[in-house]
Amino acid sequence: MDLNYTADELAFRDEVRKFTAANLPKDIQRKVLEHRRLEKDDMVRWQDILARKGWLTGHWPKQFGGLGWSPVEIHVFDEETAALGAPRLVPFGLNMVAPVIMAFGSKWQQDHYLTRIRENKDWWCQGYSEPGSGSDLASLKTRAVRDGDHYVVNGQKTWTTLGQHADMIFCLVRTNTEVRKQEGISFLLMDMHAPGITVRPIFTLDEEHEVNEVFFDNVRVPAQNLVGEEGKGWTYAKYLLGHERTGIAGVGASKRELATLKEIAKKQQRNGKPLSEDPLFASRIADVELELMALEMTVMRVLANRGKAPGPEASILKIKGTEIQQAITELLMDAMGDYALPFDPEWNTLEGADHAPGPEYAAPMAARYFNYRKVTIYGGSNEIQRNIIAQMVLGL
Amino acid sequence: MDLNYTADELAFRDEVRKFTAANLPKDIQRKVLEHRRLEKDDMVRWQDILARKGWLTGHWPKQFGGLGWSPVEIHVFDEETAALGAPRLVPFGLNMVAPVIMAFGSKWQQDHYLTRIRENKDWWCQGYSEPGSGSDLASLKTRAVRDGDHYVVNGQKTWTTLGQHADMIFCLVRTNTEVRKQEGISFLLMDMHAPGITVRPIFTLDEEHEVNEVFFDNVRVPAQNLVGEEGKGWTYAKYLLGHERTGIAGVGASKRELATLKEIAKKQQRNGKPLSEDPLFASRIADVELELMALEMTVMRVLANRGKAPGPEASILKIKGTEIQQAITELLMDAMGDYALPFDPEWNTLEGADHAPGPEYAAPMAARYFNYRKVTIYGGSNEIQRNIIAQMVLGL
C-alpha cells in the first residue's frame, strides 16, 4: 500500500498544469471561471488545441492513435485541466461512442469515425432517452427498419445535450419488436445533417438552450453505420456505461468552484463582516470540502482497481460527485444574498456581465443553481444509481 | 379563524399548572427532569393522585366516569403536566384498551375494567407484536382456541412495554386460520397472573428492563373476556390506532427537554466559552426549536379538526414528534462532550447519580440517546407511518 503519487505521476501533473496555463485561451478560461455561457466555438477551440497536442485522445489506446494514458494519468489530466478553468470536453464522441466503436465497430467505422473524433472534426451527440423512456431506457420506441442497404428511422429522442451543434448522433433504436425489449435494440450512427432530422430546443430552468428534442422522419441511414450486430445495442450501451464514469465525479471542477466560493465569501459582507467569517456559512463550506476530500480519495481507490472492470461501486462517484456539485452551486447562490434574485440571460456573456446589478460574479449564480439540478437526474438519475448499488453491490 | 386560546382554555391551563406544581411529588419530578429510572411505584403514585382528582380519566366521556374534556383540554393537560416533569401516564389501560372497551366491550367489561382503570387499580400492557410479526402485524400467530366457555391461548408476544408490572394484557390472537389473515384475529383481555403466562425481560441498548417477551402456554381465558365479536380484532385494533395519537407528538415533554438542554448548554464549557455561545451548537438547538414550534401548531390544527375522525394526517405527529425527541436526546448527549462516555446503570437512580463522574446531569445522557432510538420504531415505525401517509393521504 502506497498512498502517494509516484514521481512519474507528479511530473505528468506538472506538465498538464504548465501546458494548460500556457495554452488555454484566456477568454474561454474567464467564461468558465465566471460561469458565463460557453459557445460552440469556445469548446471547439480548446479541443482543437488539445487535438494538436495529442491530448484530446490521450486516454485512448495507442492502437487507435491515443497515448495510452494510465487510469491515474487520465484522472490527473481531467482534474488538472478542470481545476484551471478548461471547459469540460464534450464527451459524446471522445468517451462514449469511441469506446463502443473501438470494441464493437467495423474496421471502416474505426478508421473513419475514430480518426475524425481524434482530429476534433465531428461533434457527436447522444440519442438514448425518449419522452416515454427515461430511467426505463429499454422501453425505447424509435424504430429502425431495414430497407436494402439502409435503415429507415422514425421516432423521437429527447434531452439531447448540445445536439444543436452536432454533426453525428449515436442512437439506440428498435430493430425488432418481436423479442424481449432489451434484445430488439440496435446501436446506430447517424448523420445529423441527413434529411428528415429535426432538432427542437428545450429551454431549461435557467432559460438556456443546452438540450434538445431530435425528431426522425424517415431518415435513411446506411447499413454500414450499424455498430456490431443487430439486436446487440443494449449490450453495447451497458458496456459504454462502464466507460463513462471516470470523470463523472468532477473532482477537479468542484475543487475549482470551491476555491471560487471561498474567494467570494471573503468579499461578500454579512452583518457587517465578511461572509467567510460567519461560522454557519463557514461550516457549510467545510462540510462540502470534507466530502470532496473523501471523494477524491474514493476516485483514486476506484482508479487503482481499474485492472478489473469498473464495478458498480463507481455509482458512488456519480452520486457523491453530483451531490457535491449541487451543494457548491447552492452555497454560491446563497453567498449572493438578495443579489441572487436579479436575472437576465443576456448577462450570461463576458460583455453582458457588465450590465448586471450587484457584484460582477452575482448574476449567473441562481441560474447556475437551477441548471445544476440536472446533474442528479441525467446520466442515470441518482435514484437509479442507488438501485444499481443495492442490486449489484449489496445483493438486495 | 382565531389563532389564540380561549379564556376558558387559558383558565384550564393555569389550573393544571397549579395543581401539578402543588401535587406532583418532588422525588418523582426530579427523576423525570434528571432522566433517572422511574420505578413502578413512581408511576402508580402519580396516577393515584390524578385518579383522586378525577384527572386520570379527564379525557374520558362523562358516561364512563370521565370529565369529557375537549380535545384542546386534553392537549393542554398532557402538555402542561409533561412540561412540569410529570411522568407520562401509562397509556395501555387509559388510552388504548379503554376506548376499545367503550366502543365494543360488553356491559360487564365496561363496568368492571373501566372502573378499575379509572381508579388506577389495574396495570395494563399490550399484546400485539410477535417475533415474526412487527410491521406486518396481521401475520400474528398467537392462537386462541375456544374450549367451552374459555379460550385456550398458546403463543408468544414481544416488545411488551412494562409488562413486568402488568395485571392485565389486551391481546390480538388468532381464532381462525381458515380465513383472510385480518379476519381471523380477535381481541382478548387476559389476566397476567393466570397460570401459563411467563414474562421474560428484554434488555435494551441502555441495559434497562423496559420491554418483555410474554409466553402463553395453554392459558385459559374466560370467554366473557373476548371484546366484541370473534374475528373483529383487526377492526378494533385499527379503531384504537386512531385514538392513540393525541399525545404522540410529545410537545410538552420536548419543550421541557429543550429547556433542560438550554440550561445545560449554558453550564457546559467548549473552547473556554459556554457551549450555548457556540454558533454551530446554538444553531442546532434553534433548528429543533423551530421544528417544535411548527409541530405544536400542527397539533393544534389536528385537534381543531377533531370533530371529524382523526385522519391519517396524524401520522405527521408521530414522525415529527419522534424525530424531534431524538434530535434533543442527541443534542443533550453531544453537550456532554467526553463525559457522555462513562456508563453504569447503577447511576440511573437519585442515589446512584452522586457516584457518576462528570457533572451530575451527564451520566444518563448517552443511555437516553440509545433508549430513544426506539421512538421511531415503536407504535408503527416511521417508515410505516410514511407508507400510511403515502397511501391514505397522497393516494400513491
Added chain:
Amino acid sequence: MNFSLTEEQQLLADSLARFFERDYTFEKRRAIQKSPEGFGRDAWAQLAEMGIVALPLPADHGGFGGGAADMLPVMKALGAGLLTEPYLATAILGAGLIARAGTAEQKASVLPGVAEGKRVLALALRDAEGAAVKVAGDGKGWTLDGKKRVVLHGGQADTLVVVAAVGGGHAAFLVDRKTPGVTVRDYRTIDGLRGADVTLAGVKVAADSRVGGDADVTKALRATLDAGAAALCAEAVGVMEQLNTLTLDYIKTRQQFGQPIGRFQVLQHRAVDMFISAEQSKSMAYLAGMRAEAGDSAAVAGAARYVAREGRKVAKEAIQLHGGMGVTNELPAAHYAKRATMIGFWLDQLA
C-alpha cells in the same frame, strides 16, 4: 383556537381561486412576464375590484382592516396562483408602513388610491453596499442621496417609500418614482417577479413627504416587515402546496418500468416528506401571523427561516421527482420551484 375560515374569508378565497383559474392562467402570466413592464395592469385592477388590495388597509381609508387571520388564506391563494403583480410591495409593505406610521394627511392622500388599485407602492428598504441613503433637511424639504438594492417591484411603483437610517432610528419618505434624481434600474428576478436598484441623487422631496412627520418610524417599520414576512410565509405555503399537487400528479401519471413511478416506495416517502414540509410550513405561517401581531419579531424571523428552508427543500425534490421534465422551463412546476427556492431571499430582506 379555531382554524376554520369565516364566511367572508371563504368567499374571498373562492373568488381568488376563480380569478386564477379563469383570468390568470399560466399562459397569461408568462405573457405578462414577457411584457416590457412585467406588470398585468388588468389583473391588478381585478384584484382591486375584488377588494383584495384593500383588504389589509385600514377601514377608515378605503380598506377592510384585515388582520393576520384574513391575510393568510389570501396570501396562500396568491402563492398557489403564482401572482407576479406587486401585491406584497404595495398592500402589505408600502401601505402597511404608511398605515402604521403616516400622518392623517398622508394616509388620506395615499391609501384610498392604493385600495382602488390606482397607486402602486414599493418599499425601498436595503441600502446598497457603501451607499446608505443620506438625508438632509432644510425645514422646507428633504434631500435624499444614496442607493437601494433589490427593491421588490421598485420599477412598477408609482410611489417609492424610501427608508433611511436617521439619528439612531429610521425615517421613511414618500418619493414619486418620476422625481428628478431618481434612477430606477428595473430587472426581472429569476422567480418571475421584478426587482430594482434605485439610485437617489440629490432627490428633493417636500417637507410633508416624511412619513409620520418627525417621529421615529423604527417600530412601525419592524411591525410592517413582520407582517410582510408572515404574509410571505403564507404565500410560500401556497407555492409549496401547488408544487406538491403538481408533483403528485406527475408521479401518478408518469409510467416507467410498466407502472406509474409513484408506485416506487422511495418516491412515495419523498413525496411524504414534501407533504410534511408543506404542512409544517403552514403551521409556521399561522404562527408567524399570530406572532407578528403580537410584536414577537424573533418568532417571525424563526418562522421565516423555517419556511424558506422547507420551501427550497420541496422545490429540489419536486424538480428531482419530475426527472428530466423538472429541469425544463415549460412546465408550471418549474416556475413554482423557482419561486419556492428564491422566496427565502425575499424573506431575508424582511425578517
Added chain:
Amino acid sequence: MNFSLTEEQQLLADSLARFFERDYTFEKRRAIQKSPEGFGRDAWAQLAEMGIVALPLPADHGGFGGGAADMLPVMKALGAGLLTEPYLATAILGAGLIARAGTAEQKASVLPGVAEGKRVLALALRDAEGAAVKVAGDGKGWTLDGKKRVVLHGGQADTLVVVAAVGGGHAAFLVDRKTPGVTVRDYRTIDGLRGADVTLAGVKVAADSRVGGDADVTKALRATLDAGAAALCAEAVGVMEQLNTLTLDYIKTRQQFGQPIGRFQVLQHRAVDMFISAEQSKSMAYLAGMRAEAGDSAAVAGAARYVAREGRKVAKEAIQLHGGMGVTNELPAAHYAKRATMIGFWLDQLA
C-alpha cells in the same frame, strides 16, 4: 498510488481475522466486559504474540516500525472485531509519545515491555474542568497535582503518561499507576471500553520520569494524537463495515408482508447510503493516515469529524433497519452501533 496490501500486511490481517473468529467471539468479549477489570489479559497476550502490539513501535526497541499504511488494515480489523483491550491507549498513544519524544533510556526501559504485552499504557490527556495538572520540580524530582478526565483505559494501565501544560508548551510524565497520591476512578464506557478519571494529589515522581527530559513535547504530542486519530478513523471504518454487513444480513433475512424487508426500495436506498458512508469514511481514513504522517493536523481533524459523523449516521440507520431487534442489547449489531456512535467523542479528544 497503490491501495493493495503487501504480503505481510495481508498475513497480519488474516491472522487477526482468525483471532476474532476463534478466540475473541462476541460471548468472550461480553465476558471480558463483565469482569471486574474489564480487560482480557489472555487476549492481550495473543495480540502481543502476533506482533500486533509491537507493530507501530520503533524497530530498535522491540517494534516493527509500522507506518500509517500498516496500521490501517490492523485498526480496521480491531474495529471489525470490536476489541475492548487497550490497544490505542498503549501502542499508539502512550508508546507513540514515548517513541517520538522520550529519551533513549525511557524508550529502552518502557517500549520493549510494551511490545511484549507486559506493560500497558494510557495517555492522561484532558484536564478536568478547573483542575489542570500543575507541575512543581525541585531538581530531584517532580510533584504533580490535578485531575484528568475520561482517560481511555486509565484504569487498566500500568503506567500513565500524564500530560501537563508547562510554560507555554507541554510536558509529559511517566507515572506508575500505583504511585501514592494517584487515584484512578475506573468505569465502563457505554461503547464497551473503559475510561477513568485520574486524580493526582501531591504525586511525586523521579526526575527522569519527565518524557524527553526538559524538551517541549508539544510537537511530538500533536503527531501522536494525529496518528491516534487516524488509527481511530480506521477502527471506525471496521466498525461501520461490520455494522453494514450485519444490517444487510438482517434485512435479507427478516420477513414481513411475505418477503424479506430488504426488498423494500426505501430500505435499499438507505442501505446504499450506509454503504456510501462507510466507503467515503474508508477514503477519509486513508487520507487521515497520509496527512498525519505529513504533519497536516487540520486535515486529520477534518477527517476525524467526517468519520465520526458518518459513523453515527450508520449506527442510527443500522438500529432503525433492525427495527425492534435494533434496540435490544442482545444482538452484536447493537454493540457495533454503540461503538460507532460514541467513537466521535474519543476522536474529539485527539483531533
